[in-house]
Amino acid sequence: MRHASLAVDPAVPVSEVDPRLYGSFVEHLGRCVYTGIYEPGHPRADATGFRQDVAGLVRELGVPLVRYPGGNFVSAYDWEDGIGPREQRPRRLDLAWRSIETNQVGVDDFLHWCRAVGSAPMMAVNLGTRGLDAARHLVEYCNHPAGTYWSDLRRANGSPQPHDVRLWCLGNEMDGPWQIGHKTAYEYARLAAETAKAMRRVDPGIELSACGSSHQRMPTFGEWEATVLEEAYDLVDYLSLHTYYEQFGDDRDSFLARAVDFGHFIDAAVATCDHVRAKNGHRKRINLAVDEWNVWYQSRFAGEENLDWAETPRLIEDTYSVTDAVVVGDLLITLLRHADRVKIGCLAQLVNVIAPIRSEPGGPAWRQATFHPFALTSRHGRGTVLRTDAVAPTHETAAQGEVPVLAAVALRDDSSGEVTLFAVNRDQRQALTLDLDLRACPGLVAGRHVAVHDSDPEAVNTAAQPDRVTPRPLDDVEVSGGRATVLLPPLSWNLLRLAGGH
Numbered sequence: 224m225r226h227a228s229l230a231v232d233p234a235v236p237v238s239e240v241d242p243r244l245y246g247s248f249v250e251h252l253g254r255c256v257y258t259g260i261y262e263p264g265h266p267r268a269d270a271t272g273f274r275q276d277v278a279g280l281v282r283e284l285g286v287p288l289v290r291y292p293g294g295n296f297v298s299a300y301d302w303e304d305g306i307g308p309r310e311q312r313p314r315r316l317d318l319a320w321r322s323i324e325t326n327q328v329g330v331d332d333f334l335h336w337c338r339a340v341g342s343a344p345m346m347a348v349n350l351g352t353r354g355l356d357a358a359r360h361l362v363e364y365c366n367h368p369a370g371t372y373w374s375d376l377r378r379a380n381g382s383p384q385p386h387d388v389r390l391w392c393l394g395n396e397m398d399g400p401w402q403i404g405h406k407t408a409y410e411y412a413r414l415a416a417e418t419a420k421a422m423r424r425v426d427p428g429i430e431l432s433a434c435g436s437s438h439q440r441m442p443t444f445g446e447w448e449a450t451v452l453e454e455a456y457d458l459v460d461y462l463s464l465h466t467y468y469e470q471f472g473d474d475r476d477s478f479l480a481r482a483v484d485f486g487h488f489i490d491a492a493v494a495t496c497d498h499v500r501a502k503n504g505h506r507k508r509i510n511l512a513v514d515e516w517n518v519w520y521q522s523r524f525a526g527e528e529n530l531d532w533a534e535t536p537r538l539i540e541d542t543y544s545v546t547d548a549v550v551v552g553d554l555l556i557t558l559l560r561h562a563d564r565v566k567i568g569c570l571a572q573l574v575n576v577i578a579p580i581r582s583e584p585g586g587p588a589w590r591q592a593t594f595h596p597f598a599l600t601s602r603h604g605r606g607t608v609l610r611t612d613a614v615a616p617t618h619e620t621a622a623q624g625e626v627p628v629l630a631a632v633a634l635r636d637d638s639s640g641e642v643t644l645f646a647v648n649r650d651q652r653q654a655l656t657l658d659l660d661l662r663a664c665p666g667l668v669a670g671r672h673v674a675v676h677d678s679d680p681e682a683v684n685t686a687a688q689p690d691r692v693t694p695r696p697l698d699d700v701e702v703s704g705g706r707a708t709v710l711l712p713p714l715s716w717n718l719l720r721l722a723g724g725h
């Protein structure tokens with residue numbers, strides 16, 4: 224048994240949490256859209272063809288924001304293909320995933336579904352094969368009230384009210400050589416700046432996110448961000464970052480420490496934003512949109528160049544273990560600890576494709592192990608992130624060096640005074656005793672403790688066993704004199720809720 228301590232200090236709050244930190248992502252990829260959120264003829268589909276069993280799980284997951292329609296898909300996508308009568312929509316080759324795109328779901332369909340599940344959209348425009356014109360027309364189609372070609376077409380297509388899309392991505396991963404229409408930093412920077420200008424002329428109320436790096440190991444990381452911001456600083460609000468992690472071989476200790484790497488990535492991107500700000504005398508700050516992040520076993524994916532043209536193929540349907548769930552929970556802790564600069568996060572993706580929700584055609588939908596830390600963090604990780612001081616043992620990992628075995632973040636709900644703590648024990652062999660010093664938050668009286676953990680680190684949920692991995696109550700939180708002690712099981716993600724406080 225190992226020991227750690229953590230003091231919660233409400234005097235200097237880190238930041239309010241932007242609820243959009245708990246966003247997700249729907250891409251036309253594999254079975255995310257077709258037989259994921261949309262499956263006409265499924266017993267649980269509504270009159271518009273969207274699955275209500277999946278929609279129910281999306282609501283339970285708690286995603287205030289959903290990014291759409293890609294991803295790599297968007298970089299060769301003509302959004303006009305997906306509007307109007309379904310029987311007239313063209314079948315196209317999707318170059319990103321070597322699939323057949325039927326266009327049975329498009330802009331209007333997605334946006335109606337998105338509002339129905341209680342989320343706001345984050346729409347990406349194609350800066351690969353298209354550009355400024357297609358982007359400004361799409362903003363006009365979505366947001367202009369009426370009386371112009373594109374807005375009247377939207378009305379004729381069954382959406383009399385504007386969709387009012389506030390948040391837009393200027394392309395996707397344009398730094399990646401795999402991207403259709405890949406560009407140099409300067410080529411992208413100029414295109415993003417001019418496209419942003421035109422989109423803002425159509426609707427000055429929108430927010431825009433420019434592509435940053437596809438991951439931290441990109442050879443252009445840093446330089447890419449600086450070049451984009453040199454050209455587009457005043458025209459954009461966010462810089463986008465993407466990152467995925469996986470376990471290599473049996474090195475679980477390194478995998479369990481990946482959130483440390485994630486934090487360094489975020490810090491480096493913030494430093495680049497602030498460097499350009501200082502150098503050029505800008506007033507506003509550029510914040511981050513980590514609009515693709517997750518665990519993804521990319522080494523198991525054969526690569527898009529090896530795929531055959533297929534309609535609705537089963538692509539990158541990773542099944543997540545309790546270990547993956549603990550890592551996802553730890554990555555969420557990292558996002559929260561950076562809530563002062565990370566305002567948007569999108570768990571990639573939402574259904575079937577590296578997703579917390581799985582569904583079978585004509586069959587059931589269920590929660591993957593990763594669903595649970597995400598849903599509980601989204602539900603309880605609201606309010607203000609507080610400063611914490613932790614003293615924790617460390618251990619050595621092959622890929623990350625020496626890392627603390629404890630990751631934790633504390634938040635206060637300003638209306639109820641409730642304090643919530645998320646904590647991960649990265650040690651897969653030993654439990655961790657955590658002494659909490661809550662004396663600076665007077666009046667906390669009682670608490671709840673639930674944990675995601677399992678004696679088998681490879682335990683997963685399946686259609687046959689959908690609840691093999693679920694949060695388990697460990698109600699061991701007694702607050703006395705502003706102090707409490709809890710036990711974090713080995714390899715566990717933990718939620719502690721402490722009531723009172725006012």
Ligand code: AHR
Binds near residue numbers: 294
């Ligand atoms: O989420 C899967 C893919 O990962 C996206 O299409 C792309 O943006 C990223 O490389």
